[in-house]
Amino acid sequence: MKRTITLVLLVAATFAAGCGQQAPQSRTETKLAVIDAIRPSFVHVEYTMKFDRGEEPRGGSWGSFSQYIREERPMETSGVLIDDTTVIVDDLMMHPRFMKSISVVYKDQRTSAKISGYAANQDIMYLTLDKPLDGAKPAKFDAKLPGPYVSLSHHLRETQWATSANDTSAGGGITVTDDGEKYKRIPRFVVDAKGRPVGISTVSRVGLDDKWKGSPLDWEKYSADEMTQKLDAVKKITDGGIFRVALNFRSPKKDVSASSRYSSRDEDEGTEKNALGLLIGEKTVLVLGNYKPQVTARLATIAVHPTGAEKPIPAKFSHTLKDYGCLIATLDKPLSGVLKLSTKDVVSLRNTLLPAAEVKLQGEKRVVYYSHSRVSGYSLGWKRNIYPDIDGRASNMFLFDNDGALVIFPLARRPKVSTEDRYGGGELLSTPTSLINPVMANLGANVDANNVPLVEADENRLAWLGVILQPLNRDLARANNVSDITRDGRIGAIVSYVYPGSPADKAGVKMSWMMINLQADGDPKPIDITARDYAARANFPWKRWDQLPAQYWDGKFPTPWAPTETFLTRKLTDMGFGKKFTATFFADKKQIKKNFTVVASPTHYHTAAKFKSKSVGLTVREMTYEVRRYFQKSATDAGVIVSAVEPGSKAGVGGVRPFEIITHINDQPVNGVKAFEKAIKGKTELRLSVLRMTKNRLVKLQMPAAK
Numbered sequence: 001m002k003r004t005i006t007l008v009l010l011v012a013a014t015f016a017a018g019c020g021q022q023a024p025q026s027r028t029e030t031k032l033a034v035i036d037a038i039r040p041s042f043v044h045v046e047y048t049m050k051f052d053r054g055e056e057p058r059g060g061s062w063g064s065f066s067q068y069i070r071e072e073r074p075m076e077t078s079g080v081l082i083d084d085t086t087v088i089v090d091d092l093m094m095h096p097r098f099m100k101s102i103s104v105v106y107k108d109q110r111t112s113a114k115i116s117g118y119a120a121n122q123d124i125m126y127l128t129l130d131k132p133l134d135g136a137k138p139a140k141f142d143a144k145l146p147g148p149y150v151s152l153s154h155h156l157r158e159t160q161w162a163t164s165a166n167d168t169s170a171g172g173g174i175t176v177t178d179d180g181e182k183y184k185r186i187p188r189f190v191v192d193a194k195g196r197p198v199g200i201s202t203v204s205r206v207g208l209d210d211k212w213k214g215s216p217l218d219w220e221k222y223s224a225d226e227m228t229q230k231l232d233a234v235k236k237i238t239d240g241g242i243f244r245v246a247l248n249f250r251s252p253k254k255d256v257s258a259s260s261r262y263s264s265r266d267e268d269e270g271t272e273k274n275a276l277g278l279l280i281g282e283k284t285v286l287v288l289g290n291y292k293p294q295v296t297a298r299l300a301t302i303a304v305h306p307t308g309a310e311k312p313i314p315a316k317f318s319h320t321l322k323d324y325g326c327l328i329a330t331l332d333k334p335l336s337g338v339l340k341l342s343t344k345d346v347v348s349l350r351n352t353l354l355p356a357a358e359v360k361l362q363g364e365k366r367v368v369y370y371s372h373s374r375v376s377g378y379s380l381g382w383k384r385n386i387y388p389d390i391d392g393r394a395s396n397m398f399l400f401d402n403d404g405a406l407v408i409f410p411l412a413r414r415p416k417v418s419t420e421d422r423y424g425g426g427e428l429l430s431t432p433t434s435l436i437n438p439v440m441a442n443l444g445a446n447v448d449a450n451n452v453p454l455v456e457a458d459e460n461r462l463a464w465l466g467v468i469l470q471p472l473n474r475d476l477a478r479a480n481n482v483s484d485i486t487r488d489g490r491i492g493a494i495v496s497y498v499y500p501g502s503p504a505d506k507a508g509v510k511m512s513w514m515m516i517n518l519q520a521d522g523d524p525k526p527i528d529i530t531a532r533d534y535a536a537r538a539n540f541p542w543k544r545w546d547q548l549p550a551q552y553w554d555g556k557f558p559t560p561w562a563p564t565e566t567f568l569t570r571k572l573t574d575m576g577f578g579k580k581f582t583a584t585f586f587a588d589k590k591q592i593k594k595n596f597t598v599v600a601s602p603t604h605y606h607t608a609a610k611f612k613s614k615s616v617g618l619t620v621r622e623m624t625y626e627v628r629r630y631f632q633k634s635a636t637d638a639g640v641i642v643s644a645v646e647p648g649s650k651a652g653v654g655g656v657r658p659f660e661i662i663t664h665i666n667d668q669p670v671n672g673v674k675a676f677e678k679a680i681k682g683k684t685e686l687r688l689s690v691l692r693m694t695k696n697r698l699v700k701l702q703m704p705a706a707k
Contacts, residue, residue: 005568007129008518011307014113016292018706026699030150031150031165032165033164034150034152034165034227035152035165037467038139038152038163039163040135040136040137041080041081041136041137041139042078042079042080042081042137042159042163043076043078043080043081043087043104043105043106043133044076044077044079044088044103044104044105044106045067045076045077045078045079045102045103045104045113045127046074046075046102046103046104046105047065047074047075047076047077047092047099047101047102048074048099048100048101048102049065049068049069049074049075049098049099049100049542050069050098050099050100051066051069051098052095052097052098055070056237056299057069057094057099058094058097058098058393059092059093059094059095059098059391059581065098065619066119066562068369069449071313074103075090075170076156077090077128078154078155078161079104080139080189080496081106081137081138081139082138082139082141082201082215082216082217083138083217084129084138084548085128085132086116086126086127086128086129086138086217087113087126087127087482088124088126088127088200088216089124089125089127090123090124090125090202091118091119091123091124091125091374092125093371093372093374093391094371094374095358095369095371096115096371097369100198102114102115102127102357104127104129104133106119106133106135106136107135107422108279109128109133109134109135110354111129111131111133111135112129112130113127113128113129113130114127114128114224115127115224116128116223116224117221117222117223117227118221118222118225118227118353118372119216119219119220119221119353120219120220120221120222120350120352120353120468121201121203121219121220121352121353122201122202122204122216122219122351122544123202123203123351123374123376123554124216124219124220129214139189139197140196140197141199141200141213141214141215141216142196142197142198142214142238143194143197143198143199143210143213143214145190145198147190149190149198149293150166150412151165151166152164152165152166152189154313155405160600161311168251170437173185175205181697182206182207182208183205183206183208184205184206184208185204185205185251186201186206186212186542188200188201188202188589190213192449193359195216198213199212199213199214200212200216201688203350203351203677204350204351204376204377205350213307213685222353223250223357227372228264228450229265230355230372230402231370231371231372233355233404234355234356234357234370234400234404234575235357235368235370236337237337237400237404237406238357238359238370238398239307239308239337239370240279240306240307240335240336240337240397241279241281241337241339241356241406242277242278242279242339242359243276243277243286243304243306243307243340244274244275244276244277244304244305244361244364244531244557245274245275245276245277245287245289245302245303245305245315245329246272246273246274246302246303246304246364247272247273247274247275247289247299247301247302248268248272248299248300248301248302248303249271249272249273249295249298249299249300250271250298250300250456250459251298267657273289274361274363274364275287275288275361276288276359276361277287277304278339278409278690279337279338279339280336280338280339280440281333281338281340282331282335282336282338283328283330283331283333283334283335284318284328284329285304285315285328285329285330286326286328286329286436287302287326287327287328287329288325288326288410288411289325289326289327290325290326290412290414291320291325291327291451291644292451292574293448293450293451293452293573293574293576294459295453296327296452296453296461297321297452297453297454297458297461297493298319298453298454299453299460300453301314302311302314302315302316302317302329302531303315304331304335304605305336305366306331307338307366313331313333313335314331314332314643315329315330315332315573316329316332317328317452317453319443319447319448319478320332320438320447320448320451320452321414321446321447321448322414322446322447322448322451323382323414323439324412324413324414324431324436324439325411325412325413325414326411326412327451329657336464339405339406340404340405340406341405341406341433341436341437342401342403342405342406342407342432342433342434343433343434343437344401344407344434345434346375346378346386346388346407346408346432346434347378349375349384349388349401350375350377350378351374351375351376351378352374352375352504353372354373354374354375354376354399354400354407354408355370355399355400356370356371356372356373356374356397356399356400357370357397357398357400358370358371358393358397359398360396360463364504372395373390373391373399374390374391374393375389375390375408375543376390377389378388381413382413385435385574386432387429387430387431388429388430388432389430390408390410394410394428394429394430395410395428396410396411397409397410397430399430399595403542405433406433407432407433408430408431408432408433408660409430409431410426410428410429410430410431410648411428411429411431411434411436412428412429413429414524416520416523416524417520417523417527417571417574417575428502434599438531448576449576449577449578450576450577451576456592457607458607460604460606460607461573461600461601461607462564462565462569462570462572462573462600462601462604463569463572463573463575463577463598463600464502464503464564464569464599464600464601464602465502465503465504465509465568465569465572465583465596465600466475466498466499466501466502466503466504466570467497467499467502467509467515467568468495468496468497468498469493469494469495469496469515469529469531469566469568470493470494470495470496470531471493471494471530471531471532471533472486472491472492472514472531473489473494474488474489474495475489476489477489477492480494480514480586481589482514482586485516485586485591486514486516491516491517491528491529491530491531492514492515492516492528492529492586493514493515493529493530493531494512494513494514494515495510495511495512495514495515496511497511497629498510498511499625499629503596503597503599504594505597507594507596508589508594510586512587513585513586513592514528514586514587515529515583515584515585516528516583516584516586516591517529517583517584518572518582518584519581519582519583519584519585520575520579520580520581521579521580521581526584527571529567529568530567531566531567531568532566532567534562534563539624540560542560542692542693545657546655546657547693548574548657548658550652551649552658553644553645553646553647553652553658554617554644554645555619555643555644555658557658559605559659560659561605561609561626561627561629561630562626562632564604564605564606564626568671571603572598573598575598576598577598577599577600578597578598579598580595580596580597580598581595581596581597581598582594582595582596583596602624602625603622603624603625604624604625604626605621605624605626605627605643608621608622608623608624609621609622609672609673610622610643610673611674611677612644612674613677613680614646614648615652615669615680615703615704616649616650616651616680616686616701616703617645617646617648617649617650617652618642618644618645618646618649618652618656619642619643619644619645620640620641620642620643620662620673620676621640621641621673621674622640622641622673623637623639623640623641623661627641629705631661631691631693633661635664638663638669638670638671639661639662639663639670639691640661640662640670640672640673640675640676641658641659641660641661641662641673642656642660642661642662643658643659644658645657645658650701650703651699652703653700654699654700654701655699656688656690656699657692659690660690660691660692661690661691662676662688662689662690662691663689663690663691663696664688665679665680665683665686665687665688665689666679666683666685666686666687666688667687667689673685680703683701683703683704684703684704684705685700685701685702686700686701686703687699687700688700688701
């Protein structure tokens with residue numbers, strides 16, 4: 001959609017006694033006279049733009065300007081001449097790197113211009129012309145001129161520039177907030193019937209006094225040189241306090257048997273990630289990385305790359321914030337350049353020009369552009385926090401006040417487990433530092449004890465309830481008379497099995513109960529339960545297992561048993577171990593609520609102890625609870641399960657395949673991986689009793705003599 005550029009003016013008109021009683025013809029004539037009087041103060045401003053480093057030109061709330069480049073024409077807007085060589089225009093808040101040239105046009109005259117200043121508290125830029133424009137009339141302001149007023153807009157309508165006039169009043173509507181703030185809204189520019197300007201305002205609210213009147217030449221403003229000095233100061237602050245942080249993760253041990261719906265997203269699976277870090281203490285870095293617990297669990301090392309430093313500084317993980325998408329790291333040695341975090345109420349910064357740094361990471365390279373932005377408004381967010389609407393890309397913009405303190409920065413809010421799937425979350429928001437200051441001052445109450453790095457053996461840990469769920473559908477919902485509470489079978493699941501000794505078993509949960517939802521303490525809404533159908537695993541190709549391609553011998557083939565990571569176990573894990581919650585079931589024509597605490601599951605296949613024998617050419621794991629249930633084995637039955645076979649090895653040539661159970665070696669029962677390791681040590685012949693489902697066979701392997 002093409003933006004319509006308008007400049008609204010207010011014109012003081014002298015009407016006959018009683019404006020409302022003026023004759024229609026007289027009012028029309030007055031408006032025409034007002035338009036004729038002010039028209040010589042209007043000029044047209046043309047911005048010729050360009051792409052820079054492959055990026056499209058953009059500016060504040062204006063968005064992208066790339067359409068003008070594609071259409072091979074300048075972007076046009078309206079300006080007001082306020083002295084012979086000065087024009088005021090809307091502040092594009094566009095970085096100069098996108099600006100190829102600026103031209104100012106009056107009738108058939110054209111002159112070049114450059115940005116010479118910025119209003120401190122108005123959404124206005126000042127342009128200086130290379131030469132005056134003959135016939136153009138500078139607007140000379142007189143704050144004492146009375147109303148009533150007429151508002152005008154000068155705009156490009158379809159293909160023609162036009163000026164429109166409408167009756168209005170600069171002091172008409174008044175607003176009083178419950179906090180006692182009093183303000184009014186006015187159109188932008190005021191002149192009397194003789195064309196003498198009264199004042200101008202680009203802000204959304206002004207006080208009830210007449211301070212808004214007067215000339216823009218008298219406003220508080222910053223020259224181009226002063227702005228350069230401000231941005232140089234911000235560059236020094238940013239170079240010292242905002243830098244790249246490299247995080248190294250162990251490779252994820254993805255459960256290939258799990259549904260992709262519940263496994264990590266692709267962006268969560270990398271082993272190297274770069275994030276921006278903020279130096280908030282000599283040895284304390286706030287890392288802007290919004291990582292879920294299953295990702296943070298794999299975190300191995302953190303290296304901070306100060307700007308201009310030859311070598312990185314190692315850092316250690318300290319905490320993950322519970323409600324915000326960032327973590328805290330502690331440096332091995334102190335750094336100078338600690339950022340000062342503003343304590344100002346962000347509401348006090350409405351319309352104020354704020355120096356800004358647009359900081360991005362492109363691969364391992366830190367790229368920064370310095371410009372300015374403004375707070376154009378506010379919105380209520382999570383827990384009634386106030387978030388500023390800034391002119392610029394929230395994901396990259398760091399804004400500073402005039403004291404050099406960081407006042408707004410991009411930070412994601414970490415959603416609750418119950419809301420993250422349906423409503424999204426984790427998007428970067430322009431966040432005032434006044435929200436993060438109390439969090440840092442009371443870390444004990446604001447960190448997530450479950451979102452921490454873990455040792456490799458624990459990184460795939462899961463919570464559990466101890467139930468296996470059968471998917472629900474419309475027909476099952478109707479048959480069980482639960483259509484009304486399961487949205488006609490779209491939510492809910494049938495408990496098809498309860499593990500003995502599990503939390504569900506201890507709480508009295510029975511098979512055939514209907515599980516409806518979970519409600520975590522402190523979460524705003526319940527989590528609707530769903531389940532996936534794993535019936536296809538009943539058709540696991542055991543009969544063709546000997547023809548399994550060798551590339552799947554390393555355990556990449558989906559397991560024959562249902563995965564332990566399901567919607568239910570993932571949600572419980574993300575809630576956090578030790579978290580209290582209530583599960584709602586339906587049975588015997590009534591709802592049943594059971595209280596639980598999130599606990600870790602027993603060791604499962606992907607966390608089970610394992611042993612790899614290079615000489616035999618296979619890897620075995622302990623028999624875990626879900627494996628024993630699938631193969632209908634008791635806890636006392638001997639055996640280890642084969643998890644991988646090396647192609648061309650003794651075991652591979654002998655016909656051993658993944659997911660088979662080795663119950664005996666040389667006629668001795670194998671009760672775990674330690675027993676397996678001991679049984680093969682030093683043997684020159686191995687007789688493996690191998691169980692494939694219900695069929696036993698003997699595999700003989702000749703081993704080389706020990707040297």
